[in-house]
Amino acid sequence: MSSDSLKKRKIAVLGSRSVGKSSLVVQYTDNHFVEAYYPTIENTFTKGINLKGIEYDCDIIDTAGQDEYSILNHKHAIGVHGYVLVYSVASRASFEMVRIVYDKIINFCGLPAIPCVIVGQKRDLNRYRQVSEKEGQDLAASVGSAWIETSARNNENVAQVFELCLNEIEKARRGGTAPSDNGKCFIM
Ligand SMILES: Nc1nc2c(ncn2[C@@H]2O[C@H](COP(=O)(O)OP(=O)(O)OP(=O)(O)O)[C@@H](O)[C@H]2O)c(=O)[nH]1
Numbered sequence: 001m002s003s004d005s006l007k008k009r010k011i012a013v014l015g016s017r018s019v020g021k022s023s024l025v026v027q028y029t030d031n032h033f034v035e036a037y038y039p040t041i042e043n044t045f046t047k048g049i050n051l052k053g054i055e056y057d058c059d060i061i062d063t064a065g066q067d068e069y070s071i072l073n074h075k076h077a078i079g080v081h082g083y084v085l086v087y088s089v090a091s092r093a094s095f096e097m098v099r100i101v102y103d104k105i106i107n108f109c110g111l112p113a114i115p116c117v118i119v120g121q122k123r124d125l126n127r128y129r130q131v132s133e134k135e136g137q138d139l140a141a142s143v144g145s146a147w148i149e150t151s152a153r154n155n156e157n158v159a160q161v162f163e164l165c166l167n168e169i170e171k172a173r174r175g176g177t178a179p180s181d182n183g184k185c186f187i188m
Pocket residue numbers: 016017018019020021022023024034035036037038039040041063064065066121122123124125150151152153154
């Protein structure tokens with residue numbers, strides 16, 4: 001494998017409908033917030049991310065919202081190095097969906113864990129909060145992932161999401177438990 005391909009990383013953003021996945025990605029890649037709601041089918045964005053002095057060329061896949069009946073699209077697992085799993089702090093149902101989606105990925109990949117950051121989005125809606133910070137942290141601790149709360153509207157902690165995800169990916173690669181670059185996920 002060339003050193004260039006070693007620095008290419010693919011990140012998939014998953015979660016319930018309308019939790020702000022697209023807003024998070026668009027705020028990060030294009031630096032603006034979209035007030036209107038346009039349901040996503042699928043979009044891929046490219047962005048260079050610098051982590052500890054190393055520049056990574058990242059594809060960020062913004063996916064359609066999932067529900068408990070959605071079947072994990074193989075395109076969102078094969079060749080994907082890390083996951084951003086998003087819920088809205090103002091929606092308990094979307095928080096519960098994170099665990100469901102996480103388990104679907106684990107089952108698909110056949111790995112004990114995946115590089116992942118769990119994101120509590122829309123933290124500006126604090127007065128409508130249905131999920132506490134502690135619940136978010138506890139879920140992340142239970143699956144060994146990173147966790148952060150964000151507001152795409154206020155551009156709060158948005159870049160950190162993707163840096164944390166890249167950090168989780170690199171940690172897994174060093175530990176030899178990362179999903180493979182292509183083909184089905186496996187333990188390296
Ligand atoms: N208050 C607030 N609203 C937000 C935030 N992020 C997104 N929204 C709003 O939430 C709605 C849905 O946002 P999207 O980014 O389209 O959500 P999505 O998860 O990509 O939706 P799907 O494509 O259906 O999966 C839009 O009206 C956004 O303006 C946020 O941080 N705070």
